[in-house]
Amino acid sequence: MVQSSEVFVTAQFRVRPGQEEAMRSLLNKLAEATRTEAGCLSYRYCQSTTEPLCLTSIEHWQDGTAEAAHWKTPHLQEALIALGGLMDGEAEVHRYRPFE
Incomplete structure (x- = not known):
C-alpha cells in the first residue's frame, strides 16, 4: 500500500441557533x-x-x-476568533491521507 502526500481534512461543527x-x-x-493559498487543492463548506x-x-x-501553513494565515486566525461566538461547542477535526 502506497500513501500519498496529499492531505484531506474535515472539520465538523455546529452553529449557534x-x-x-x-x-x-x-x-x-x-x-x-x-x-488562493499555495497547496490548497479544494476547500469548501457543506451543510447537513x-x-x-x-x-x-x-x-x-x-x-x-501546505495544510500546516494554512493554520498560520491571518485570515484563518481572524476567522477562528470570530467563530468562537458563532459556534455551538468545539469543532471535530480529522485528517486523512489517501492510499492505493
Missing part, C-alpha cells in the same frame, strides 16, 4: 481567501441535509506542509 447568516458570511470569506445547524469543511491539500 440564530447565527446561521453570520456564520455563512464568515465561512464564505474564509473559503475564498483559503482557495438532516441537521441544518451542522456544518463540515472539506479540505484537500497538496501535502501536510
Whole structure:
C-alpha cells in the first residue's frame, strides 16, 4: 500500500441557533481567501441535509506542509476568533491521507 502526500481534512461543527447568516458570511470569506493559498487543492463548506445547524469543511491539500501553513494565515486566525461566538461547542477535526 502506497500513501500519498496529499492531505484531506474535515472539520465538523455546529452553529449557534440564530447565527446561521453570520456564520455563512464568515465561512464564505474564509473559503475564498483559503482557495488562493499555495497547496490548497479544494476547500469548501457543506451543510447537513438532516441537521441544518451542522456544518463540515472539506479540505484537500497538496501535502501536510501546505495544510500546516494554512493554520498560520491571518485570515484563518481572524476567522477562528470570530467563530468562537458563532459556534455551538468545539469543532471535530480529522485528517486523512489517501492510499492505493
